[in-house]
Amino acid sequence: MLQTMNRRQFITSATAASLLTVLTGLPARAANFHGQIRKAMIVGEVTEKALQPLKAAGFHGVETTHICPEAEAAAGRAVAEKLGMKVHSVLRGWMEFNSEDPKKVEDSLENVRKALRAAKAYGADAILVVPCRTDGMPMPEPWEFDITLDEKTGRVTRVAAGDNAKFEAYIKAQNRATDTSRAAVEKLIPLAEELKVVIALENVWNNLWVKPALYKHFVASFASPWVKSYFDIGNHMKYAPPQDWIKALGPLIAKLHIKDFKLNADGHGGKFVHPRDGSIDWPVVRQALSDTGYDGWASIEDGGLELAEFSRRFDLIIEGK
Secondary structure, eight states, rough: OOHHHHHHHHHHHHHHHHHHHHSSSSOOOOOOOOOOOEEEEESSSSOOOHHHHHHHHTOOOOEOOOOOOHHHHHHHHHHHHHTEEEEEEEEEEEEOOOSSSSHHHHHHHHHHHHHHHHHHHTSSSSEEOOOOOOSSSSOOOGGGGEEEEEETTEEEEEEEEEOOGGGHHHHHHHHHHHHHHHHHHHHHHHHHHHTOOEEEOOOOOOSSSHHHHHHHHHHHHOOOOEEEEEEEEETTTTSOOOHHHHHHHHHHHHHHHHEEEOOOSSSSEEEEOOTTTOOOOHHHHHHHHHEEEETTTEOOOSSSSSSHHHHHHHHHHTTTT
């Protein structure tokens, strides 16, 4: 009798999960994990031609790089909804909040404002923004970073073990980036709140906020539900295992990007590869997302495979395999 009841319970549960997928177009929650992960790809213009193959391959939505007038974005939303899909995010990309040219800073602010308005019209709930970048000066190798952080100011006083004299310019640049980016984003929060669209900050190989504690401090410093992190799982592998970033950021993560990174044999440096072909321990990452309660969208930021294969690999990641 006990075996029969378990079998009945299993069938009922499986049927309910299948029905959920049919009715909502979203994946059933993976067994033993908290939260759903919804599958997306990155597209340009949101057209039926662009979305139809993704729908057929099993994706639930898209992230768009096409920042356009609100009427055009609203038309894109209608296309997505007609197919039972969603435009979940707008990829704004690189800004220059640390520029010494006030015009470049203001142009960056206006670009973000346009992205926020487009996102609202698309029906998206977040935009991806990289606040700024820095380079052209001596800085530690990814595996050499050993950062000391002033918890009150968010500024760094040391970025590597030993004598930091040769990294003085980088320390100054890191701290300037923190101060100027914070000032810029704070100007944007009222519009984000008005539109109900999150400004999701990404540190994508911009040589800034390169350790989990530092990045968390920067994002958390806004103390606003309208400023969170857009976490790219593959981008951070060269600095620290992605599960460490996920555990540190926790509920600050608004969205995910999916790609993989294969470390060199010595663990130093490497190259981007397709999801599940690299050094990322995906079952551990999936568990970390579950442990932190992540429930939201993830976009594959990669190309070169058939959509069906990307979808298959994505499903394995969601299942913790």
